[in-house]
Amino acid sequence: MKNIYVILLMGSVLLFTACDMLDIKPTGKVIPTTLAEYRALMATAYQTVPDARGLAGFRSDEMYVKNDSWELDRYAKIERWDDYSALGQTTTFEWKNFYTALFLANYTIEQQGAITEGSEEDIHQLIGECYLMRAYMHFLLVNLYGQPYSRSGALDTKAIPLKLDSDINGIQKRNTVAQVYESVLSDIAEAERLINKESWENKFSYRFTVLSVRALRSRAYLYMGNWEGAYLAAESVLAEKSTLEDFNAETYALPNHYQSVEAITALERIMSSNYNQAGAVSSALLSMYGEGDLRPDAYFKVADKNGDRFSQKGGKDDFRCSFRVGEMYLNAAEAAAQSGKLVQARTRLLELMQKRYTPEAYTAKTTRVNAMDKEALIQEIGNERARELAFEGHRWFDLRRTTRPRIEKVLGDVTYVLEQDDPRYTIQIPREAIAANPELAN
Incomplete structure (x- = not known):
């Protein structure tokens, strides 16, 4: 049989x-x-x-189903x-x-x-x-x-x-x-x-590598609340691969694109064409992006005639992403903050923010982040995960592993x-x- x-x-x-x-x-x-x-x-x-x-993701607070039968x-x-x-x-x-x-x-x-x-x-x-x-x-x-x-x-x-x-x-x-x-x-x-295998050529980028192992370990430990394990695993990835897409540059790829410099494993097609057509960006998510944040225009299409905005991070096979560098920065930041390593947490968070905000907005963010105590910093990292990893299949799991609000x-x-x-x-x-x-x- x-x-x-x-x-x-x-x-x-x-x-x-x-x-x-x-x-x-x-x-x-x-x-x-x-x-x-x-x-x-x-x-x-x-x-x-x-x-x-x-x-x-449809169960989370980041999207809603557009009003179509x-x-x-x-x-x-x-x-x-x-x-x-x-x-x-x-x-x-x-x-x-x-x-x-x-x-x-x-x-x-x-x-x-x-x-x-x-x-x-x-x-x-x-x-x-x-x-x-x-x-x-x-x-x-x-x-x-x-x-x-x-x-x-x-x-x-x-x-x-x-x-x-x-x-x-x-x-x-x-x-x-x-x-x-x-x-x-x-x-x-x-x-x-x-x-x-340290890496594969682009056409095989869905296959697992040495860094895939460390990335999954970091995520698993994060979900378990094993902060030291999550931090060390994320840092071991970043020691080998730490380049982020720079949204201040003239050209850049969306970070969940299989050819992005951030790609670690381009396996899952998180937002299929059907999901992408059905799932509109919620007002709750849009309200989390502040002035000078470059991601709303990069990540989401302009509003249609019904006022709905849809993701630009899915709908095509080009957008396959199971693990990427941006997640590792956030894993390291959260794990460090949870274990009281506030300097390391701020460092990793701000390194990501520098590539996602205008220089003026980043300067203001730096001042605020450096003034945050542990509780405020953990909350800011959680909000940053929602902003950065939007429509990449993380939000529902982040909600359920943390506060289940x-x-x-x-x-x-x-x-x-x-x-x-x-x-x-x-x-x-x-x-x-x-x-x-x-x-x-x-």
Whole structure:
């Protein structure tokens, strides 16, 4: 059964066709044996990674669904945190795609000793990518369907099933939040041992590298509240790659573009064309940008006839971003501030701000940031994350891992409320998944 599944997947390898992001072509073989064939199998895993972070953005306070019947049918229940009524045409979070990517990674890990026609170094690189894929899929899943790690009592609550083998016949049971994070950190460590590629040429920039490992570790530790670990991991990235796009320059790329100088891993297409057409910028987000901030004009289109503004950071395959340099500056700043390293926190925050504000606005920001105490600085860094990482799939996760605030949305004539620390900060496992495996309901 397993081999039949692999045959089907090998026969339907989907390629990154935009931006010249092409991997290996299907080989026509029945069972993969060579490194090239397993690389093609992993191309399918990369292609299968869902754009769930973008879809989750509709639940946050940074966007709203424009008033169009087609978009409302697909996204309104998500933005209104309506997880219990009949789905209708509501877009799903592609649970099965996470586990398809996990299957492919696990199968390749299990077969590593049988891979032929490849150097030891290249085989290690591929297997390391499989471990990091497994870590990242579990990390995304637990942050969609598990309690926030930082919430009191969350570690012992059930989250999602860990999938650490390619057996497709076993009945999967949910693991706890603590168990999932333990597995994620273990897989990151194994990936670090094996991955040896410092960078890829642009057409392969979706593949994981040495810096991808450190970037994921920084994010995972940040979500766990392991401030020292998050800071050290972010700083280890910045020691190797620290260049930011300069919005004061005559020309620059948007920082989540796959060819940006900030790109670390250009894998996820966070805002698909459908999401991008449906999700308008909220007034709450726009109000966070002050005078002299160059990002609103760079990140968002001018208002249309209905007064809606839409993101310029998505809608095309050019905008693929899982990890980038700007996030690492913010991770380092937040982790440093939380652990009382206020000088280091201010330094990293201001280095980012210098590239995003006019010189006059940056001077004023510098004065204010340098006068902030710990609490004010942490709040400013959180606001800066909202401004900088807008429409890149971070806002929902930042809200749920920190204060889980009350959010109120007035849509039409109806007010919708997500209360402080609301249970709906954790998404329900899809009904179709539970129907296929009733153990997921326990």
